[in-house]
Amino acid sequence: MKKYIVLLRGINVSGKNKLPMAELRNLLNDLGFKNVQTYIQSGNIILESEKLKSEICKIIENGILDKFGYDVPVIIRTIPEWEKVIESYHFSTKNEKIVAFSFLNKVPEETIIEIKNIGEDKYKVDNDVVYLNCPSGFGKTKLTNNSIEKKLKVIATTRNLRTTLKLLELAK
Structure with a gap:
């Protein structure tokens, strides 16, 4: 399993695109990611996965769109990249x-x-x-x-x- 830092663009900003972190963690666990953690309310995630970065971004983007109705861009880095x-x-x-x-x-x-x-x-x-x-x-x-x-x-x-x-x- 590879560990990643994932950033969401434009959630919980000025009352727009509200996304409770507990619900986000549940969604990410349901999507098959492991050891999911979030940090503060601005869309900072740490998770583990066997998938490629591009696959992880698409899975998360589609999951948020399906569950919350938000089109949220996702940016991801490995720990060495970070x-x-x-x-x-x-x-x-x-x-x-x-x-x-x-x-x-x-x-x-x-x-x-x-x-x-x-x-x-x-x-x-x-x-x-x-x-x-x-x-x-x-x-x-x-x-x-x-x-x-x-x-x-x-x-x-x-x-x-x-x-x-x-x-x-x-x-x-």
Whole structure:
């Protein structure tokens, strides 16, 4: 069995796509995944499976659509891939409140996110991750999931440093 970290895009945000974690865990167990754990309400999952990443994404997407009626994008990484993302962060992590990772569903063709007036906020597109460093704060940055998706033509979901580290800790 291989262990995976799975991220759902756009659930339990501003009252939209409500998905109770207990019900999600039950669904994932019913779908045949093993040792299913969730972390906080924003769609962070750790599970084990023999299946390929692409199969797991489709199974989860279809399961959520069938049970809850939501079309929710799913992004998945292995534990070694997750570790590499953390190790490869391109900026200082001294102020953890401004550090985040936008996980992408595929490697984008473009690596430039053309957004005007981003101030001191910085980003680096590297493979299927956008590394974010946002001194303006995540509530004010223009480097949002929506802008990243629009500019890079991908699906993106962002996690802060604390959540990213916690998911690795739980997965190990």
